[in-house]
Amino acid sequence: MSVFIPSKLSVTYLAPATPFRPVEGRKYTLTHSDTTGQLFLSIGxxxxxxxxxxxxxxxxxxxxxxxxxEYSLCARVYVSGGEYDENYTKVRFMIFQKELNLALQAMVNGDQALYSNFPWLLDAPIYVHFESIYPQFNQVVFYGTPRNFLV
Structure with missing residues (x-):
């Protein structure tokens, strides 16, 4: 599993979102660079x-x-919509499973100002939907709470 390195995280707020508002409908887009290991988090x-x-x-x-x-942090990852065969979909599913803790650490630690204003969100449930046309990979998994991903 990859290790979260805070200095490799770049955070951008998309107006009208700020470090403190809104909570409802607050959206995260996390991408990365395979070559540099840099993580890019957009919050809006x-x-x-x-x-x-x-x-x-x-x-x-x-x-x-x-x-x-209550609030829940509901995440999703796109595993396969049919463009990948079942074997490659399984590989993608396993990679997402392996890297999801890193992704959640980046999202939680990249938005720490929100938790300073709304500390009760640290105990909100996190659910991740693995989206796939293959039933064995199309599932919703409970990933704990944001508190589990603080570094």
Missing amino acids: CNYNYSAINYSMRDEVLAEWIPQLG
């Missing part, structure tokens, strides 16, 4: 679709969603 009211490499589709998207009076 919309996903940063221009940062996504559509030939690779290795981004992690997440959003704060109110559910039953």
Whole structure:
């Protein structure tokens, strides 16, 4: 598993989002460079679709969603929409599983100002939807809470 190195994380806020607001609908777009290991986190009211490499589709998207009076951080990764065969989809699924802790560490630590204003969000559940047309890889997994990913 990759190790989170804070100095390799670049954070950009997309207006009107700020380090402190909003919570509801706050969206994260996490991308990376395979050559430098640099992580790029965009935080806004919309996903940063221009940062996504559509030939690779290795981004992690997440959003704060109110559910039953509480917030949940709901993330998703695109594993396969049918353009990959089942074996390659399995490889992508395993890579996402391996790297997801790093991605969540980047999202949580890159948005620490939000948690200083809303510390109760540190105990909100995180769910990750692995999106795939293959049923064995199309699943929602509980990943703990943001507190688990603080460094």
